[in-house]
Structures are given as structure tokens and as C-alpha cells.
Amino acid sequence: MCECGAVAGPLGVCVDYFHAILAEEQNDPQMYRWHAPVVCVHLLQHPSQAHEKHRDGQFRLLQFYLDKGLDALLRLQAHQVARNNHRARSRYDMAPLEPYAPLPQGGSPGGFRATLCGLPFRDGSFVADGHAAYGDRIRGIAEATVESWRSVEA
Numbered sequence: 243m244c245e246c247g248a249v250a251g252p253l254g255v256c257v258d259y260f261h262a263i264l265a266e267e268q269n270d271p272q273m274y275r276w277h278a279p280v281v282c283v284h285l286l287q288h289p290s291q292a293h294e295k296h297r298d299g300q301f302r303l304l305q306f307y308l309d310k311g312l313d314a315l316l317r318l319q320a321h322q323v324a325r326n327n328h329r330a331r332s333r334y335d336m337a338p339l340e341p342y343a344p345l346p347q348g349g350s351p352g353g354f355r356a357t358l359c360g361l362p363f364r365d366g367s368f369v370a371d372g373h374a375a376y377g378d379r380i381r382g383i384a385e386a387t388v389e390s391w392r393s394v395e396a
């Protein structure tokens with residue numbers, strides 16, 4: 243059983259899946275497009291593995307992704323990189339994320355209806371049935387993550 247409440251899959255608990263995804267996406271630029279959502283869902287579903295101060299930004303970034311889509315998220319990240327290169331010490335630009343709900347106060351919601359360790363891993367790959375299908379699954383995990391954290395508020 244994983245910290246997030248999920249039952250382990252064939253590769254292990256979520257952190258095992260997380261590391262396997264990071265390894266595979268290093269050699270697959272198309273799969274790497276979902277890197278930020280993967281990192282955010284993993285850290286928000288396993289709060290012991292991340293600093294609390296970053297959690298609000300991760301929560302807003304997932305909402306931005308679900309609202310605007312992957313291409314908009316990639317443009318936002320490119321904008322951040324360009325900005326940081328231009329002014330090395332400038333603050334991270336939070337303006338595009340400001341319209342989104344802040345992270346609810348209170349502990350981890352626990353219990354997510356989709357998790358990384360539920361991802362199918364076939365023929366040694368997460369994208370055996372194509373990148374679009376992989377992207378749909380990551381989006382589903384992102385939706386489940388935001389949904390559970392929102393329920394903390396109630």
C-alpha cells in the first residue's frame with residue numbers, strides 16, 4: 243500500500259512508477275511533454291516527498307493544465323525559462339497562475355481515484371499504446387489529484 247492509499251502495481255508503489263517514468267521520458271521527448279504534470283501529481287499525492295511551500299504552486303499549475311491544456315502549459319514553462327535566463331535572479335512569474343484556487347489548508351486528502359501506480363506498463367514502456375493514450379491517463383490522474391485536494395476544503 244502506498245502513502246496515497248493506492249495498492250501497489252507490478253512495478254511497486256507510486257515512487258517506483260515515478261522513477262520509471264522519469265527514466266523513460268529522458269529518451270522520449272514526446273513523452274517528456276507531460277513531465278511537469280507528472281511531477282506535480284506525484285508530489286501532491288505524496289506530501290511527505292515535497293516541501294509544503296511548493297505545494298500551492300503545484301496545485302495551481304495542475305489547474306492551469308486542466309483548464310488550458312498541455313500546449314499552453316508548455317508555453318508557460320518556456321516563458322518562465324526565457325524570463326529566468328534574461329534576469330537571472332528574477333522571481334518566478336506567478337501571474338498566469340493567480341486566477342486559480344489556492345491549495346486548501348489542512349492535511350493531505352488521501353485517497354485518489356487515479357494514481358501513477360495504476361498506469362499500465364506494457365512491453366517495458368508507458369507509451370506502448372501511444373502518446374495520446376498516455377497523455378489522457380496523465381490528465382485523468384491530474385483531475386483526480388485536484389478533485390481530492392478540493393474535497394479537503396469541504
Ligand SMILES: [Zn+2]
Binds near residue numbers: 247255257
Ligand atoms: Zn502513491
